[in-house]
Amino acid sequence: MTGPREAFTVPRQDLPAWRTRLLELTSGTDPARFAGLFGSAAADGSVRLAAVLFPSQAEEPLILETLLPAADLSYETLSLRLPAAFWYERALHDLFGVEPTDHPRLDPLLLPLTDPAHTPLPGKARRPEPLTPEESAIPRTVLGPGVFTIAHGPVRSGVLESVEYLVETPGEDIPRIQIRVFHKHRGVSKSFEQRPLEDAVLVAERVEGIASIAHALAFCHAVERLAGIDVPWAARLVRSLHAELERIAHHLDVMVKLTEAAGLAVATARFGLHKERVLRLVGRLCGSRFGRGVVVPGGVHELPALGPREIDRELARLHRDITSDGRAAMATPSFLDRLRTTGPLDPLLARAHGALGPVGKASGSAPDGRYERPYDAYPSLGLGPLPEDTSGDALARTQVRWAEIEQSFRLLRQITEELRETPDTDALAVPAPGDLNGEAAGWAEAPQGEVLYLVRFENGRVARCVPRSASFHNLVLLHEVFAGDILTDFPFIEASFGLSIAGVAL
Known part of the structure; x- marks a missing residue:
């Protein structure tokens, strides 16, 4: 980067113009990809709405803003014209009391039911009174x-x-x-507020355990874009190394759940073993099985504790064993029968929603930040063709994951080769200024898909931080994939999505 670069924020518009502009940009022959709708409350009770879009030909995200006055926190719903906004509007209703009129369903999403009559209260009596089913609790x-x-x-x-x-x-x-x-729900966004950068990274790492590196990267990318920091090459390599190890571990976790649902005890044990081996390797590299403490604003904390050649040897053994067991599982007829045609996601729906990660790639929608808006070492690495499919079922999602595992091992070999050529004396981080002010967006490609952070800083502290995981963006699509399926297909469909509920209920 040559200087500070904020996300391109359109001057704040009045509500009708904001809504019209948003719908125009997300429709037509070359629509911008809708990435999220977020709120921020002011002391006077007003609520600022910010829609984040990714235009197809732009390098930076586009942020459209409007303000809802405290006297009228309502607007005409976007969901009827922009279905991808469906859960975002429910979250706004829960967290800020915003009322998107004519919304298809505004029952609680992120916050629990407020009427205690709807839920039994434990500890009130040894023998609680019988509960009369309340239809409004289960519509x-x-x-x-x-x-x-x-x-x-x-x-x-x-x-x-x-x-x-x-x-x-x-x-x-x-x-x-x-x-x-x-x-x-843990109130993650509130946990960021008023924290200095060093503490805020610790929160980002704990938003979604299986994607700790991706969340730390997305947050730090927002800081670095705002401050105009050029991360050193060695740090870029270390970041990408941990990001790809995280991807392999997550995809192996999905295989554990899929094979367990199919009753394949040996395969479940084998993939669980391989996931554990990957996590232990990460722990040997940095001291944390989840890579926590590696990514810091401006670079990384330190180089891996193992040298490139030792990392290569460990990766070669992992690659051999994982590939062997993967081929065996994907050649097991009883396993394939449970995945084939199960939980299909229509490609048209996937593209319209902007489905992320393996869920989107398996249905022909393939946004991937490493390709579209590359960061860290990815612009210089040979990513190869984008793994994707079009059949959209659980089998296609699983095949995309295996293609990504193979791709990750190729990238890891390139990274270790580059690390061998990089002097140990190279800088690992550029300090971020202590008086950051402004707003920026940052992103990274987690194993589940794009992680997006919208962060506002005031005098070096976080004034507002809204993380959006791929899990939140994709989980709503689970509603759409059960047509023709039965109850025993449920665990296969859920596991094939590979999402994290902790990453949804932020």
């Missing part, structure tokens, strides 16, 4: 003889995150599913 839209609702979660068997799926079914088919993620 139903699928009606007919024998139709009932299965409240699947928030506590489920196994080591799974807290999420509630309300499945409306006549017995086996799944005509409709509702998703409630508020059991995991």
